[in-house]
Amino acid sequence: MAAECPAISETLVRVNYSETDQMGVVYHARYLVWLDIARTEHLRRSGMSYRELEAAGLRLAVSEAAIRFRQPARYDDPIRIRCWVRQVASRKVEFGYAIEHADTGLLLATATTSLLTLDRTMTLTRLPDDVRDALRIFPDPVKLGS
Amino acid sequence: MAAECPAISETLVRVNYSETDQMGVVYHARYLVWLDIARTEHLRRSGMSYRELEAAGLRLAVSEAAIRFRQPARYDDPIRIRCWVRQVASRKVEFGYAIEHADTGLLLATATTSLLTLDRTMTLTRLPDDVRDALRIFPDPVKLGS
Amino acid sequence: MAAECPAISETLVRVNYSETDQMGVVYHARYLVWLDIARTEHLRRSGMSYRELEAAGLRLAVSEAAIRFRQPARYDDPIRIRCWVRQVASRKVEFGYAIEHADTGLLLATATTSLLTLDRTMTLTRLPDDVRDALRIFPDPVKLGS
Amino acid sequence: MAAECPAISETLVRVNYSETDQMGVVYHARYLVWLDIARTEHLRRSGMSYRELEAAGLRLAVSEAAIRFRQPARYDDPIRIRCWVRQVASRKVEFGYAIEHADTGLLLATATTSLLTLDRTMTLTRLPDDVRDALRIFPDPVKLGS
Numbered sequence: 001m002a003a004e005c006p007a008i009s010e011t012l013v014r015v016n017y018s019e020t021d022q023m024g025v026v027y028h029a030r031y032l033v034w035l036d037i038a039r040t041e042h043l044r045r046s047g048m049s050y051r052e053l054e055a056a057g058l059r060l061a062v063s064e065a066a067i068r069f070r071q072p073a074r075y076d077d078p079i080r081i082r083c084w085v086r087q088v089a090s091r092k093v094e095f096g097y098a099i100e101h102a103d104t105g106l107l108l109a110t111a112t113t114s115l116l117t118l119d120r121t122m123t124l125t126r127l128p129d130d131v132r133d134a135l136r137i138f139p140d141p142v143k144l145g146s
Numbered sequence: 147m148a149a150e151c152p153a154i155s156e157t158l159v160r161v162n163y164s165e166t167d168q169m170g171v172v173y174h175a176r177y178l179v180w181l182d183i184a185r186t187e188h189l190r191r192s193g194m195s196y197r198e199l200e201a202a203g204l205r206l207a208v209s210e211a212a213i214r215f216r217q218p219a220r221y222d223d224p225i226r227i228r229c230w231v232r233q234v235a236s237r238k239v240e241f242g243y244a245i246e247h248a249d250t251g252l253l254l255a256t257a258t259t260s261l262l263t264l265d266r267t268m269t270l271t272r273l274p275d276d277v278r279d280a281l282r283i284f285p286d287p288v289k290l291g292s
Numbered sequence: 293m294a295a296e297c298p299a300i301s302e303t304l305v306r307v308n309y310s311e312t313d314q315m316g317v318v319y320h321a322r323y324l325v326w327l328d329i330a331r332t333e334h335l336r337r338s339g340m341s342y343r344e345l346e347a348a349g350l351r352l353a354v355s356e357a358a359i360r361f362r363q364p365a366r367y368d369d370p371i372r373i374r375c376w377v378r379q380v381a382s383r384k385v386e387f388g389y390a391i392e393h394a395d396t397g398l399l400l401a402t403a404t405t406s407l408l409t410l411d412r413t414m415t416l417t418r419l420p421d422d423v424r425d426a427l428r429i430f431p432d433p434v435k436l437g438s
Numbered sequence: 439m440a441a442e443c444p445a446i447s448e449t450l451v452r453v454n455y456s457e458t459d460q461m462g463v464v465y466h467a468r469y470l471v472w473l474d475i476a477r478t479e480h481l482r483r484s485g486m487s488y489r490e491l492e493a494a495g496l497r498l499a500v501s502e503a504a505i506r507f508r509q510p511a512r513y514d515d516p517i518r519i520r521c522w523v524r525q526v527a528s529r530k531v532e533f534g535y536a537i538e539h540a541d542t543g544l545l546l547a548t549a550t551t552s553l554l555t556l557d558r559t560m561t562l563t564r565l566p567d568d569v570r571d572a573l574r575i576f577p578d579p580v581k582l583g584s
Contacts, residue, residue: 016478017488018319018471022312022367023268028208029182029310032175033456040454040514050455051514062174066212072268075314076478076489122169122218162332163342164325164465168458168513175456179310186308186368196309197368221460222332222343315560320500321474324467354466358504364560414461414510 007138008084009042012102015077025072031109032065035097038081039113042095046134058128059118060093067111068144071101078102084138091117091124093135098142110144153284154230155188158248161223171218177255178211181243184227185259188241192280204274206239206261213257214291217247224248230284237263237270239281244288256290299430300376301334304394307369317364323401324357327389330373331405334387338426350420351410352385359403360437363393370394376430382418383409385427390434402436445576446522447480450540453515463510469547470503473535476519477551480533484572496566498531498553505549506582509539516540522576528564529555531573536580548582 013034021027043050050060073079080102087094092114099109119125159180167173189196196206219225226248233240238260245255265271305326313319335342342352365371372394379386384406391401411417451472459465481488488498511517518540525532530552537547557563 016471016475017313018321018474020314021309022314022316023205023207024314025207027310028211029175029178032178033454036175036456037454049514054513059169061169061171061218062215064212064214065174066210068210069208072207075492076487162325162329163459164328164467166460167455168460168462170460173456179308182310183308195368200367221346222341315497315499317499320503321467321470324470328467351461353461353463353510354507356504356506357466358502360502361500364499 038083060115064114184229205264210260330375352407356406476521497556502552
C-alpha cells in the first residue's frame with residue numbers, strides 16, 4: 001500500500017452523448033457510474049487497485065447509495081468528481097462525493113455510497129488491515145444533504 | 147385522468163445480460179433504470195402518460211434518489227418492481243419502490259426518488275391539479291431504511 | 293430441447309427514458325441491447341435457456357455486429373424485435389433481426405450478429421448437437437442491407 | 439476550423455466496472471459508446487466541437503454501424519481508440535476505428551460507422567463546406583473486415 005495517501009481525490013470525465021437524455025441533460029442513473037469511476041481512482045491513488053483486490057478475492061459491493069441532484073450536467077461538459085472516505089468499519093466503507101462542473105466549479109450533485117466487503121463466495125468478510133489502513137477518513141468538504 | 151387509480155403498481159422486467167457485471171450480479175446503477183420503468187408504468191396506470199405530460203410542457207426531474215441493495219439480482223431473473231407515491235407537494239413528488247424476485251418474492255432492494263416539476267424552460271413549476279389529484283398517496287408496504 | 297421450435301420470434305420492449313438522448317430519439321447503442329433481449333427470448337422459445345447453457349459451460353460471445361438504422365425510435369414507443377437464425381456452423385451462429393414500431397409496423401432497423409461458441413476457458417468449442425438441432429434456419433423476412 | 443487537422447486521432451478510456459458483464463469481459467454494446475467518444479474527440483482535434491455543430495443546427499446521426507470483436511477487453515484495461523475518416527459525401531461521413539489495449543497494443547476490435555447529416559427538423563441536409571474541408575480522409579491503418 002502507498003505510504004502517501006491522498007485524503008480526497010479528483011477525477012475528471014467528459015459527458016458523452018450516450019449519457020444525455022431527451023430532456024437535454026445527463027440521465028440521472030449515469031451519475032452512479034461516475035461515482036464508481038471516482039471511487040476506483042480514489043482507491044488507486046490510495047495505493048490500491050480494485051482489480052487486484054478483486055483478483056485477491058475481495059469484493060466491495062454497493063449496499064446503499066444516496067444522491068442529490070442540484071444542477072444538470074450537459075453534453076460535453078467537463079466534470080470533476082471529488083471523492084473521499086467518510087467512514088470505515090470492519091466490514092463496510094462509506095464514500096462521499098461532490099460532482100462539479102470542472103470549469104465553473106458549480107456543484108452539480110452530492111452523493112454517498114456504502115460498500116460491504118465480501119469474499120469470493122459473496123459472504124460478508126472483514127476488510128483486510130492493509131486496505132483499512134490505506135483508507136483515510138476525511139471530513140465532508142461540502143454539505144451532502146438538503 | 148383515470149377515475150380508478152391504483153395506489154400501488156407492479157411492473158415486471160427480466161434481467162438482461164447487459165445489466166450484469168463481472169461480479170455475476172446486476173450492476174447497481176441499473177436499478178435506477180428499473181425505478182424509472184416502474185414509475186412510468188405507475189403514472190400510466192394512474193391515468194397519465196409521462197410522454198403526454200412532457201409533450202404538454204411538464205417535466206418530472208429526479209432531484210434525489212436513495213436505494214438500499216439487500217440481495218443481488220442475477221441474470222435472467224424475473225423482477226417485480228412495486229411502486230407507490232409517498233408524498234405530494236406543490237412542486238415535488240416522492241415515490242417509493244420495492245424490488246423483488248418475481249418468483250420467490252425475495253426483497254432485493256428498496257428505494258425512494260423525489261422528482262421536481264419543471265416547465266419547458268427547466269424552471270420549477272406547480273404540479274397541475276389533475277396530475278396531483280391522480281397521484282394517490284400510499285403507506286410504505288415495506289420498511290425502506292436499514 | 294423443444295420439439296416445436298419457432299423459426300422466427302417476436303419480442304416486445306418499450307422505450308424507457310434512459311434509452312433516449314438529447315436528439316430526442318433512442319441512442320443507437322441501445323439497439324444492440326434490444327438484439328440481446330430478442331436473441332435470449334428466441335433461444336428460450338427454441339427450448340433453450342441461455343442461463344442454463346451458460347451454467348452448463350457454454351458461452352455465446354458476439355464476434356460481429358452490423359446494424360442499419362432506418363427510422364428513429366422514440367420515448368415510450370412500443371418496439372417489436374423479430375429474430376431468426378440465418379446460419380449455423382460448427383462454432384458459430386448468425387442471427388438476423390428486424391426492429392419495428394409495434395403499433396405501426398414501421399421498420400426502424402435491421403441487424404445481424406454472429407456469435408462464437410466458447411467453453412468456460414473462453415476457448416472456441418463446438419456447438420453441442422442438441423443446441424444445433426434446435427436452431428432452425430429461416431430466410432431473411434426483410435432486406436437487411438442498404 | 440483548425441488549419442492543422444490530424445488525419446488519425448487517438449483517444450484513451452479506461453474500462454469501468456459498469457462496462458463488464460458476467461462473462462468477465464466488456465459487454466459488446468459498450469464498444470459503440472467508445473466509438474462515439476473517439477469520434478467526438480476526432481472532431482474536436484479536427485477543429486470542430488460537435489456540441490457547437492449541434493447548437494448551430496447540424497446533427498450527425500448514426501445510420502450504420504459494423505463492428506468486429508477480436509479479443510475481449512477486461513475490467514480496468516486502458517483502451518486506445520484510433521479513429522479516422524474513411525469517406526465523405528455530401529450528406530454522409532464514414533468513420534473507421536481500431537480499438538486496442540493501450541499498453542500491449544493488442545487489437546481488440548475494428549469498426550466503421552456511417553453518419554448522416556440532418557438539420558434541426560431531422561431532415562437530410564448537406565454537410566457544410568467548412569466541416570467537409572476539415573474532415574481529411576485517411577486510408578485504413580488496419581484491415582477492418584474478417
